[in-house]
Amino acid sequence: DGGITQSPKYLFRKEGQNVTLSCEQNLNHDAMYWYRQDPGQGLRLIYYSQIVNDFQKGDIAEGYSVSREKKESFPLTVTSAQKNPTAFYLCASSQGADYGYTFGSGTRLTVV
Amino acid sequence: QKEVEQNSGPLSVPEGAIASLNCTYSDRGSQSFFWYRQYSGKSPELIMFIYSNGDKEDGRFTAQLNKASQYVSLLIRDSQPSDSATYLCAVNESGTYKYIFGTGTRLKVLA
Numbered sequence: 271d272g273g274i275t276q277s278p279k280y281l282f283r284k285e286g287q288n289v290t291l292s293c294e295q296n297l298n299h300d301a302m303y304w305y306r307q308d309p310g311q312g313l314r315l316i317y318y319s320q321i322v323n324d325f326q327k328g329d330i331a332e333g334y335s336v337s338r339e340k341k342e343s344f345p346l347t348v349t350s351a352q353k354n355p356t357a358f359y360l361c362a363s364s365q366g367a368d369y370g371y372t373f374g375s376g377t378r379l380t381v382v
Numbered sequence: 383q384k385e386v387e388q389n390s391g392p393l394s395v396p397e398g399a400i401a402s403l404n405c406t407y408s409d410r411g412s413q414s415f416f417w418y419r420q421y422s423g424k425s426p427e428l429i430m431f432i433y434s435n436g437d438k439e440d441g442r443f444t445a446q447l448n449k450a451s452q453y454v455s456l457l458i459r460d461s462q463p464s465d466s467a468t469y470l471c472a473v474n475e476s477g478t479y480k481y482i483f484g485t486g487t488r489l490k491v492l493a
Binding site for chain 2: 301303305310311312313315318320328360364366367368369370371372373374375376
């Protein structure tokens with residue numbers, strides 16, 4: 271079955287650590303996205319990529335980095351510069367502007 | 383700053399009733415509109431999309447779009463307890479591949 275796989279499901283980060291969240295899709299979608307969701311709040315865009323080897327900052331990119339070396343993969347690194355990283359992270363992909371998103375199952379990141 | 387606004391709720395309706403969820407948006411150039419359902423602790427799933435003014439029906443769900451008023455709504459007929467979730471409205475940001483999400487409306491269907 272086609273879909274988006276995010277891993278791990280739960281991730282614990284110590285102060286000062288960088289951590290990487292994985293996102294892989296086999297839907298052959300060109301566009302991929304990373305969102306952050308905090309309790310009781312909407313989705314905020316971190317980064318997005320429309321094609322391989324190209325990506326753009328979203329509304330809250332500070333403290334995060336991404337790469338898009340393959341069409342299928344769009345990993346997100348949460349760096350030590352992100353001071354409040356505890357949140358639910360969602361990866362999504364899309365065929366285009368008119369098709370909506372397919373979301374992965376999410377990664378819940380907690381700072382310990 | 384382009385925005386999508388939703389009443390956070392909770393909206394409580396009895397089982398079998400019609401639930402009406404509303405969303406307004408600020409980007410006049412937006413062309414595509416989506417409703418997602420998100421159960422607690424889970425990721426959003428797409429339930430409806432609409433591009434043209436008017437109504438679009440799919441089973442118990444009806445999406446309504448009025449571009450002149452910049453208003454999108456979702457009606458859920460014969461509401462079931464399993465419909466209890468947060469419903470997110472998303473609007474395509476004109477000229478981009480991005481979507482702007484509302485903060486969601488929490489729906490509670492009472493058995």
